[in-house]
Each structure stands twice: as structure tokens, then as C-alpha cells.
Amino acid sequence: MDSLKIGNLKIKYLALLSPLAALTDIVFRKLLDEIGYAGYMVTEIISAEGVRRQQDRTLQMLKTFDYITPQFVQLFGAEPAQFVEAVKYIENETNFAGIDINMGCPANKVIKKGGGAALLKDPAGAGEIIRQIKTHSRLPLTVKIRLGFNQVNVLEMVEVLEQEGADAIVVHFRLRSEGYRGCANWDYAPQIREKINTVFIGNGDIRTAAQAKEKMAHVDGVMIGRGAISNPLIFAEIAGEEPGYGAKAWDTAAISTRLLELIEEHYEKKLQLGRVKAFTRFLFWGKKYGKKARQRIYNASTFQEAKDFFASLLQKDFTNL
Ligand SMILES: Cc1cc2nc3c(=O)[nH]c(=O)nc-3n(C[C@H](O)[C@H](O)[C@H](O)COP(=O)(O)O)c2cc1C
Secondary structure, eight states, rough: OSSSETTTEEEESEEEEEOOOTTEEEHHHHHHHHHHOSSSSEEEEEHHHHHTOOOHHHHTTTEEEEEEEEOEOOOOOOOSHHHHHHHHHHHHOOOOOOOEEEOOOOOHHTTTTTTTTGGGOHHHHHHHHHHHHHHOOOOEEEEEEESSSSSHHHHHHHHHHTTTOSOOOOOEEEEEEGOOOSOOOOOGGHHHHOOOOOOOEEEEESHHHHHHHHHHSSEEEEEEEEHHOOOOOOHHHHHHHGGGGGOOOOOOOHHHHHHHHHHHHSOOOOHHHHHHHHHHHTTTOOTTTHHHHHHHHHHSSHHHHHHHHHHHHHHTTTOOO
8 A cells, every 4th residue: 555545534655653742742743744754643642621621731732733744633531522522623623634542541640530541441432432433523533552451452442443433543562551661562463454444553663764664564554653753754764755845954953953943932931941851852762872962951951051952962963972
């Protein structure tokens, strides 16, 4: 397959940006939209109840922009009615292209309320959420799940979700009980592929374009999270295209400069340093100098200090810390 059809939406590229709490915010998604070549992108996890109640903090997370790459909102919640109201709001009031439902979040505070990975323990309840959203909305609807809660039940889950009308199913190949430890177990991909006809997207531990291409053999598309923060060019590399649609050269300097610019543009002053620190966790992931660079940014006490450090790092070409 050289493109994906998710609901009524044609997705041109097969590698997608995974939702990452506090990371796939408007800043990172805008940066990636300029660099290009992700099939679609998903926001950080957002409370359906918060959207339904139109809470200020939640609506901040729904701020959008004129994008090239389709943008999806990821919602968490437990009750079908919460989701239906939230989806109606997003459909009527924003330009988001689709909705993703979180059924994989391992955090206790989400699970306690019956959301995230808790839904993996209740396939019928999960199916009901999808059925009701589909009844009330025409937005493309995807679901992101894990292999299971404590035990694998992914085959049962994907069957129910397909039956109830999910337009795509994303599987992060870990159990809830595994958190982010160990390796994602892609061995389940062929069985899932056999079981369902709906669009099937695999996720977990993809760090390079070569790995993405290898994984594509058993899935329709791949979703990349941490690997995209550490290398925002990964989608262009997978697509075999020049990043930035030829408008500008995107090297490490250009990426970090634009990231800092967008942080200044979208966050008030007192939040800016915290935002740089959040990205720093994965920005230097796997790089030789990563630990030291991270430490320097974590120790910075002002946004300007972090900015100056990035500038010095770039002059030294990242080698001389
Ligand atoms: C810091 C962090 C935040 C995450 N936030 C979310 C989230 O908000 N929603 C979600 O569905 N998954 C979330 N995940 C899981 C990722 O989307 C993805 O499934 C997981 O990291 C495996 O993919 P990767 O190896 O490509 O990062 C998060 C993971 C990390 C490390």
C-alpha cells in the first residue's frame, strides 16, 4: 500500500507521529509540519471530559494552526457520552482532521477513572465507545491500544474495535504492565494482520528509517514517538524526500533554532524554560554527548540560558561538551 485511507481521509505517507504527553504539543507538531512527510500527527493525550466542559486548560491544548499534515486529537475518558460531546465540539469548533481514542495509557490516574489501558480489560465497553462516537460524528476515528493489560488480549480487542467501526487501529506492542520497559513485541503483528481488514498501524521502538521500512512488512503503517523527537527528519527519511518541501535546508541547527522560536511564540515567558526541558529528554536521545547536554539544559535557570547553550552547542557541532 502506498497510502492509507482512514475514514474519508487519504493519508499520503505511511509513517505517523505518535501521541506523546507534554511533547506532541502545537510547537512540535508545527515544527514537524514544516519539515514534512509524516502521514498524520496526533496531539498529546487530552481529557474528553475537559473538552466537554470546555475547560480553559484543555482548550489551550486544542489550539491549532493551518497545517499541511493532517492533525488528530487524542482523547481519553471512560464514558461514551463524554467522548461524544467532546468529539462534537472538536468537529464543530476546530480544524482537526480526526480523532484518536487512547486505550493504552498506563498511568494510574487515568486508569483509576476507567480510561486509557483500563479499557483493554473491557472490550465490550471499549467497543461501545467507538460505536457511539461513530453514530454521532463523521470525523475519521482511530484507536490506540496495547497488547493487553496484564495479559495479551489484542486479538479480541482488534476484532471488537473493527466491528464497531474504528477506521484504523494502532497497536503499541507492549502490555500495560510493561510500561515502556523492554522491547516492543512485534511478533504479534502477523496474527493481527490476519484477523482484521481495517487499517492496522504498528508502534514501538522505531528509531531509524531502516527499522520503519522493515516493520512495514506486516502493518499498513508505523507510528513513531520518541524516535521523532530525537530525529524530526525521520519521516522525510522514510518517505525518501528532502525535508521541508525544498523551501529551506533542515539541519540540526535549523531544527533547534525553530523549536526555540516556536516555544517563544506559543508559550508565555514563565513556561518557556520548562518546555525546552521537556523536549530535552528525547532531543539528545542516543547521542554520545546526550547525557551531558541534557544535564546542562536541566541546570539552566532561564530560557535565555538554555537558548545560549543550544547556540554554543551548535557552534561546536555537538562534539565538544
Ligand atoms: C513521554 C511519553 C509520553 C507518552 N504519551 C502518550 C500519550 O499521551 N498518548 C498515547 O497514546 N501514548 C503515549 N505514549 C506512548 C507513545 O505514543 C508510544 O506508544 C510509545 O512511546 C512507543 O513508541 P516509540 O517507541 O516510538 O516512542 C507516551 C510515551 C512516552 C515515552
